[in-house]
Amino acid sequence: MLGGGTAGTMVVNKLRRRLPVSEWEITVVDRDDEQRYQPGYLFLPFGTYSADMVGRKRHTLIPDGVEMVLAEIDRVEAEADTVHLEDGRALPYDYLVIATGTTPRPDQTPGMLGEQWRRSVFDFYTFEGARALAHALPAFDHGRLVVHITEMPIKCPVAPLEFAFLADSWLRKRGVRDRVELVYVTPLSEAFTQPIAAQHLGAMLEERKILVEPDFMIERVDNDRKSIVSFDEREIPFDLLVTIPLNMGADFVARSGLGDELNYVSVDKGTLRSTAHANVFALGDASNIPASKAGSVAHFSVEVFVKNFLQLIDGKPMTGSFDGHANCFVESGHGKGLLIDFNYDTQPLPGRYPLPVVGPLGLLKETRANHLGKLAFRWVYWNVLLPGRPLPLPALMSMAGKVAPVDTPTTAASKE
Structure with missing residues (x-):
């Protein structure tokens, strides 16, 4: 199991109960021992949650009988059924599950990591970013607050909307909403990806007087002018920018030749099985399935995967098909x-x-x-x-x- 996050932890807990210890070894590989409740990052900037409410030690959630390896992954040599770690170790496998998620990559947008980073340009999709924003936000009581999405897909596609709604509510409670211009900038043509939901959510933005800038494909962040600039040269100034950088899968996926241009593993959307290797699966945010990159998708897909996997190792056809729920x-x-x-x-x-x-x-x-x-x-x-x-x-x-x-x-x- 590559990745001990939401999907990976659920899988090893479920399978360890079902697979005899005398017959099956289960290993989890992750870079660190920090398990984060990522939906909680949304609440950190507004003081609803404290930092200790969104984290635990990963090993406390891994069951007995599962080996935990803390290391960076160099690559997967799928033809040899081997995972190579950066420290030189090699881990052979019979079956491999990739659940290494997706990560914000501000380095992929020119200027995003410039001199304004964590000064007037913030993210909240990382623990460090959410904490930095929690320190900066209380000092913001006037000006232009821009909530921005770089490109889809992203983890929890509703979270940017939630941030905009919570910012509106938070500013009103402080009595400064009339001094702040709230702008929601998206690469989509509407507030959300689905028409009925987009209509509801768009109406909510309008009701709260949150300006929507659709179809905005960012080319760069101009740190000197404190603005974001699109490929068609539209320019949106900001006093405080809360951005969701480009999301990408793990780099080792690219080095292993297993991913697409964003490092997401190509799988069958029903079985979550690799389209290239029959003993490799990808779960959660690590796969390229056309579903939301959200914890609920990880949960529901894991339920289907576990039943299918038990059928597979018993020599039976996999009968479950995940529907993108x-x-x-x-x-x-x-x-x-x-x-x-x-x-x-x-x-x-x-x-x-x-x-x-x-x-x-x-x-x-x-x-x-x-x-x-x-x-x-x-x-x-x-x-x-x-x-x-x-x-x-x-x-x-x-x-x-x-x-x-x-x-x-x-x-x-x-x-x-």
């Missing part, structure tokens, strides 16, 4: 939130979740329950998901409780 809480500020639930083929729809009528969570509707659900998920993450305990939610998306608006296509492809 994702659900995400969307913080909207003022103690409320939304919930969206969708998959490869069906876009987010209004309704109730997880049960029809009863809910208790509303889909595409701002409620206090959704906000509380988002906060409660931190406990679920540490105590249920990572230990691989069952969660009473179906891995595949259900249409139960969802309501399709009249005369509106529900397929995710309807945007095209």
